[in-house]
Amino acid sequence: MTLQTTKTHIVHGGTLRYLKHDSAATGTPMTLSVFVPGGEGPFPVLIWLSGLTCTEDNFTTKAGAYQAAAEHGVIIVAPDTSPRGPDLKGEGVADDPAYDLGQGAGFYLDATQAPWAAHFRMESYVTGELIDLIDAEFPTTGVRSISGHSMGGHGALTLALKHPDLFRSVSAFAPICSPTRCPWGEKAFTAYLGEDRAAWDRHDAAKLIAAGAAPGVYDDILIDQGDADSFLTDQLKPELLQAAADAAGQKVTIRLQPGYDHSYFFMTSFIADHIAFHAERLKA
Amino acid sequence: MTLQTTKTHIVHGGTLRYLKHDSAATGTPMTLSVFVPGGEGPFPVLIWLSGLTCTEDNFTTKAGAYQAAAEHGVIIVAPDTSPRGPDLKGEGVADDPAYDLGQGAGFYLDATQAPWAAHFRMESYVTGELIDLIDAEFPTTGVRSISGHSMGGHGALTLALKHPDLFRSVSAFAPICSPTRCPWGEKAFTAYLGEDRAAWDRHDAAKLIAAGAAPGVYDDILIDQGDADSFLTDQLKPELLQAAADAAGQKVTIRLQPGYDHSYFFMTSFIADHIAFHAERLKA
Numbered sequence: 150m151t152l153q154t155t156k157t158h159i160v161h162g163g164t165l166r167y168l169k170h171d172s173a174a175t176g177t178p179m180t181l182s183v184f185v186p187g188g189e190g191p192f193p194v195l196i197w198l199s200g201l202t203c204t205e206d207n208f209t210t211k212a213g214a215y216q217a218a219a220e221h222g223v224i225i226v227a228p229d230t231s232p233r234g235p236d237l238k239g240e241g242v243a244d245d246p247a248y249d250l251g252q253g254a255g256f257y258l259d260a261t262q263a264p265w266a267a268h269f270r271m272e273s274y275v276t277g278e279l280i281d282l283i284d285a286e287f288p289t290t291g292v293r294s295i296s297g298h299s300m301g302g303h304g305a306l307t308l309a310l311k312h313p314d315l316f317r318s319v320s321a322f323a324p325i326c327s328p329t330r331c332p333w334g335e336k337a338f339t340a341y342l343g344e345d346r347a348a349w350d351r352h353d354a355a356k357l358i359a360a361g362a363a364p365g366v367y368d369d370i371l372i373d374q375g376d377a378d379s380f381l382t383d384q385l386k387p388e389l390l391q392a393a394a395d396a397a398g399q400k401v402t403i404r405l406q407p408g409y410d411h412s413y414f415f416m417t418s419f420i421a422d423h424i425a426f427h428a429e430r431l432k433a
Numbered sequence: 434m435t436l437q438t439t440k441t442h443i444v445h446g447g448t449l450r451y452l453k454h455d456s457a458a459t460g461t462p463m464t465l466s467v468f469v470p471g472g473e474g475p476f477p478v479l480i481w482l483s484g485l486t487c488t489e490d491n492f493t494t495k496a497g498a499y500q501a502a503a504e505h506g507v508i509i510v511a512p513d514t515s516p517r518g519p520d521l522k523g524e525g526v527a528d529d530p531a532y533d534l535g536q537g538a539g540f541y542l543d544a545t546q547a548p549w550a551a552h553f554r555m556e557s558y559v560t561g562e563l564i565d566l567i568d569a570e571f572p573t574t575g576v577r578s579i580s581g582h583s584m585g586g587h588g589a590l591t592l593a594l595k596h597p598d599l600f601r602s603v604s605a606f607a608p609i610c611s612p613t614r615c616p617w618g619e620k621a622f623t624a625y626l627g628e629d630r631a632a633w634d635r636h637d638a639a640k641l642i643a644a645g646a647a648p649g650v651y652d653d654i655l656i657d658q659g660d661a662d663s664f665l666t667d668q669l670k671p672e673l674l675q676a677a678a679d680a681a682g683q684k685v686t687i688r689l690q691p692g693y694d695h696s697y698f699f700m701t702s703f704i705a706d707h708i709a710f711h712a713e714r715l716k717a
Contacts, residue, residue, distance in 0.1 A: 216701075418446070
């Protein structure tokens with residue numbers, strides 16, 4: 150197996166594996182977790198993309214997603230958020246103290262600028278190598294959906310809009326809806342993509358929808374957003390996605406959840422709804 | 434409020450608080466988390482005792498308990514596993530590298546031996562000060578149950594058996610069933626209670642049941658145990674508890690769960706069953 154299992158746990162009757170492999174896309178080792186429900190497969194797949202600073206472990210241990218995944222018979226794949234390694238920029242405080250650039254902050258795009266371009270190729274990784282590996286090594290039906298949180302919500306939305314042939318459905322929790330118009334995105338895109346903002350728009354969910362991406366592909370896009378999320382106004386800006394969707398005729402269901410913040414306590418409260426949303430479409 | 438709130442999150446419609454307070458029982462600051470369901474109280478309480486090395490955070494972030502707690506209308510209180518502080522023995526690798534003695538390893542008893550006796554008084558803390566604080570500061574019905582994992586399963590069982598007036602029901606995940614007869618318990622009890630084993634038996638669940646503790650109080654004791662738990666044979670020994678219960682006429686339901694290990698992935702798979710078990714008895 151190309152994938153090396155580092156840990157295995159039984160959870161909710163399924164098998165959860167922590168895995169690592171040498172990635173051709175990033176030129177580094179990559180880590181991930183994969184949950185396979187119990188019982189007879191094959192199963193459809195939900196790819197989960199995590200947010201800034203996360204590894205695959207945050208979602209795996211804190212989201213409480215596997216009960217619903219077991220009930221609906223869905224494989225969940227949670228990759229790391231970036232390549233990592235001692236030679237990569239962005240590792241550790243001595244090199245780059247930022248939590249929002251470099252390691253742990255891949256933004257699910259292929260960087261074009263030095264020193265990032267050699268390894269920070271998360272779009273190619275997720276939409277190519279990762280999908281191929283999962284379909285080769287696990288009992289999948291060959292269909293999949295995608296979801297994620299914050300930077301990972303941005304990743305889920307943009308990858309689904311750019312690659313509508315790959316995904317049946319997309320949802321997000323507290324996504325960065327328009328990274329070209331918020332500090333996190335402007336910083337990351339300047340570093341990864343360069344100063345020319347014309348190259349940025351195809352990595353911006355609101356602008357992709359405004360430009361008519363994936364027309365008629367997704368019957369709905371489910372987004373949960375806590376109204377007590379401290380990043381809501383400055384970084385996440387769901388109103389920009391809603392406006393673009395309204396103008397383009399793309400249905401988007403943005404649920405503003407009262408009192409909820411940006412944490413995994415928010416996500417665990419609604420993850421079962423998202424898995425049900427995807428399962429319905431994955432099995433249609 | 435005697436309790437100082439350090440963090441607040443909304444989760445599954447309820448309010449989760451991380452709290453700290455100066456404990457009279459331990460003479461140190463103590464930390465805990467408290468989940469209060471949404472809606473009208475008052476609510477009964479489930480006290481959760483964690484295992485070796487844990488703080489209140491492990492259960493709070495990983496157990497996935499709050500959906501069931503919200504559904505059943507149960508407050509969940511998760512204290513830390515020991516007093517902590519720079520002057521306390523057992524802190525850090527330089528002082529005491531052991532994970533199974535001192536800080537993070539209070540064993541839910543009152544130590545009688547130096548240097549532990551001054552602060553390591555977790556039995557007094559949980560059964561006195563903590564319960565009083567919770568009933569004073571939160572909308573409780575004044576009735577409560579207790580559960581826990583591993584060392585915390587030992588704590589739940591022994592405290593429930595020693596203080597049957599305080600608890601309506603007790604359950605455990607992978608508890609240390611007879612600490613007087615396993616390496617973890619023998620090490621801790623020698624340090625906390627001294628060489629005289631006669632003082633140990635009242636902190637041993639199997640021996641308490643054998644001695645007829647809490648006769649007729651608990652209609653059943655629910656225990657889940659993974660059969661792939663690496664500590665099962667040497668440290669946990671549920672067969673000793675089962676034998677004592679059978680001899681004493683105490684009903685104990687020990688569910689051996691195939692393939693499950695000692696991790697939170699095991700606990701999150703069955704925590705809803707335990708909350709339902711306690712809710713039924715708390716509301717009877």
